[in-house]
Amino acid sequence: MKNYQNHLRSILLLFIISGLLPLRASAQAKYFIAFTDKQNSTYSVDNPNEFLSARAIERRAKQGIAISTDDLPVSPAYVNQVAQSATMVHYSLRWFNGVVATLTPEQLTSVQGLPFVKKITKIYEPAKTESDDKTEWQPLGPTEKREFAGLNYGTSYTQIAMMNGHLLHANGYLGQEKVIAVLDAGFLNVNTHNAFDSLWQRGRILGARDFVNPQSDIYKEHYHGTMVLSAMGGYIDGQLIGTAPRANYWLIRTEDAATEQIIEEYNWAAGAEFADSVGADIINSSLGYTTFDVASQNHTYQDLNGNTAPVTLAANMAASKGMVVVVSAGNDGNAPWHYISVPADSPNVLTVGAVDNKRVKADFSSFGPTADGRIKPDVCAMGKGTVLAIATGTTGTSNGTSFSSPLMAGMVACLWQAKPSLTAQQIVELVKSSSSSYASPNNSTGYGIPDFAQASTSSITDDRNSIELWPNPFTSKINILLGKSFIPANISIFTTNGQLILTMNAFSDGTGHVEINISEELPKGIYLLSIDFSGSRYYVTGIKQ
CATH class of the missing domain: 2.60.40.3080 (Immunoglobulin-like)
Known part of the structure; x- marks a missing residue:
């Protein structure tokens, strides 16, 4: 069920390769090909600047995180040998040590015989797809002036003030110098919508990558990412101010809105690796996975143990690299499957549920616990009646943990700006400890709604x-x-x-x-x-x- 929630030469090379190969590959099966090792590689942990940006290396150094073999790109020699047999190599995954490729049955047999191939998993096959879920929205009604410290939030004041985010803004913390990677399904009209004018004018859109179809125009794809981005980076005086309007953003497409197959979890891993490589501080992912178009790919509740689903393993790795990973809890609170989705089950991410403007849990917001008994979601923000930019060029309101998550991610950027010496893990714990139900958490709203003003004045130091x-x-x-x-x-x-x-x-x-x-x-x-x-x-x- 869909819950929308450099010198990097090896990555760029694969973008170029995939852009030149034939489109007929889309009708064939796709596989993740895991390798046995990273031998025969030209890369070394002693020269991380060959595969990580200076900002990515600095983020690790500040938090005492060692550069490890997980960070090394996969062996170019292995990739080249697979490419000789495959219809297309789409991208490599250094954290999983392998590649995603399209193979015919004959090519599959050939690749299986390569001595460095450890395992091959089918992750996409032609199948009848479910209809694209529609995110409903309502036009924004008449707005009243809601001004604080020179910022006119309009109707969006409630969703920010609920977390005392306006107080951080008043102190000058609007996400400056922080980089947020947005993993989503597309960013329709972000390049033309006036809600993002300030981001473009000040160079705060750092770039975009598409791991679904590198040949597409990410600004002509799905509208969901547009709404998500606006909750953080949008700015229309008197209507909408995002939680981090002065942060910098990478826009990364990992979700294929027209289908639902487990390849999207591998796309997510590729997007998270890219975010890490370019030095992102925060990942927001308003995406979640439970069931798929191919029933054999479905997750069970037992998979929600924080260490099974591919996307959860990728989220764990992303967090281990010093990024704060913020994800939506899911919108299945009223469904027979009422639990969170993956990667919301990760013990290392900040999982966000939804409340309404009265601070009451939204009925659709998914529940915990995880399969191993941990509290989820971790925290909540306003995800019912959230003020957003709509891709048609207007503003409106919509519902979903898809929108409570970016509200939270933007405030995390402001808090980290206010307390720059803290590690990612310390920031996550500080957000939880400042929340309204910290002393009595539950599997409905987690630790509650954070108070970012309180968190910003906390005595915790590094x-x-x-x-x-x-x-x-x-x-x-x-x-x-x-x-x-x-x-x-x-x-x-x-x-x-x-x-x-x-x-x-x-x-x-x-x-x-x-x-x-x-x-x-x-x-x-x-x-x-x-x-x-x-x-x-x-x-x-x-x-x-």
């Missing part, structure tokens, strides 16, 4: 900024200032791919200073220092020269 490392770059000696004197500390040094190089117990002197001698034989490169003291763990990045 003490890594108080830890000093010098010299940096270093050669044979590292000095660390812990900020506390006479404190025992355990210090470990890792390579960026997680290999332990050195571990030691140290005791800081009266100034909080610790000195570490480093072998001059240690290769040049980037290293992560893990420092445990006073019951906490901190990370510092150092460069050996």
